[in-house]
Amino acid sequence: MDIRHLKTFLAVAAGLSFRKAAEALHYAPSTVTAQIRALEEDLGTPLFERTGRRVLLTDHGRRLLPRARRIAEMADDARRAVTHDADSGELSVRMSQSLGMLCLPEALRRFRTRFPATRVHVATASRHGLAADLRHGEVDLALLLGRPFAAEGVNMETLRQEPLVCITAPGSPLAALDRVTPADLAGQPLVLTRHVWSLRPAIEQTLAAAHVQPGPVLECSSISIVRRCVAAGLGAAVVPLCAVRDEVDRGVLCALDASALDASALADVPLRAPVLLALPAQRRIAAAAVFFAGVLREVFRP
Numbered sequence: 409m410d411i412r413h414l415k416t417f418l419a420v421a422a423g424l425s426f427r428k429a430a431e432a433l434h435y436a437p438s439t440v441t442a443q444i445r446a447l448e449e450d451l452g453t454p455l456f457e458r459t460g461r462r463v464l465l466t467d468h469g470r471r472l473l474p475r476a477r478r479i480a481e482m483a484d485d486a487r488r489a490v491t492h493d494a495d496s497g498e499l500s501v502r503m504s505q506s507l508g509m510l511c512l513p514e515a516l517r518r519f520r521t522r523f524p525a526t527r528v529h530v531a532t533a534s535r536h537g538l539a540a541d542l543r544h545g546e547v548d549l550a551l552l553l554g555r556p557f558a559a560e561g562v563n564m565e566t567l568r569q570e571p572l573v574c575i576t577a578p579g580s581p582l583a584a585l586d587r588v589t590p591a592d593l594a595g596q597p598l599v600l601t602r603h604v605w606s607l608r609p610a611i612e613q614t615l616a617a618a619h620v621q622p623g624p625v626l627e628c629s630s631i632s633i634v635r636r637c638v639a640a641g642l643g644a645a646v647v648p649l650c651a652v653r654d655e656v657d658r659g660v661l662c663a664l665d666a667s668a669l670d671a672s673a674l675a676d677v678p679l680r681a682p683v684l685l686a687l688p689a690q691r692r693i694a695a696a697a698v699f700f701a702g703v704l705r706e707v708f709r710p
Contacts, residue, residue: 411483413447414476416440421473424463477544498527499696502550505532506631506651511707518703526696542688548697550686551704553648563689567708569680570648573663577641587665590618597623597643599634610670611646648681683708
């Protein structure tokens with residue numbers, strides 16, 4: 409089996425998409441198709457089922473997946489050992505969008521002083537499947553906003569507590585307040601992400617306990633969309649201060665104390681979201697990942 413073909417197989421399996429694999433590997437789509445076909449011919453069995461636009465792993469493909477990961481990792485280790493090139497290889501990072509806007513340029517600047525030749529992949533963070541990706545080596549480390557969670561094979565470290573604020577447009581009646589209470593949100597349209605950095609249940613429970621019914625909810629997947637909708641007067645939102653500091657400084661948004669929106673928080677303690685660093689616990693961590701984790705600890709030092 410050709411190592412390149414196995415790595416192409418892993419890329420297709422990661423997103424269940426030949427097109428995404430071609431983009432990730434900087435190959436022509438026809439090259440990805442040819443390499444997968446060659447691997448299937450070598451093994452004498454199909455590895456993917458193609459039904460319309462959907463791509464699924466066959467039973468044989470699922471059996472190959474963990475073994476291909478180990479082979480690819482061993483090949484990379486062998487290359488580094490022979491070439492003595494600590495800069496060779498890749499670093500795969502998952503990062504919250506708002507944290508990425510806050511720290512990524514500075515973190516990468518520091519990282520490049522030590523690993524100038526390492527290829528870095530940065531993807532938007534998601535907790536779904538993260539533990540498995542860390543265990544299997546698909547992701548080297550992750551930087552998240554939200555409450556810590558326990559997962560087998562993952563070490564979770566809190567780097568800092570990031571304050572959450574309620575943002576609103578300058579012309580909103582809420583803008584005159586310094587501190588938002590549940591009663592202030594009665595009938596108020598809300599612009600939320602799907603999980604609000606894992607704190608949405610606490611906020612909704614607080615409103616329910618206060619017998620407050622907010623206005624219609626607009627769900628967005630991107631903090632950039634949330635900022636624009638709030639600035640346009642479409643409602644209020646709860647976000648990390650780091651994600652909106654620039655707009656608040658320019659007067660595009662107003663930031664209000666949101667501590668009263670979490671019933672578990674003391675009245676004089678700001679509502680905060682932990683900045684979490686997730687690393688694999690049961691496999692060797694590459695030198696580039698160790699160094700990048702150290703950079704993140706410095707950037708988010710309390």
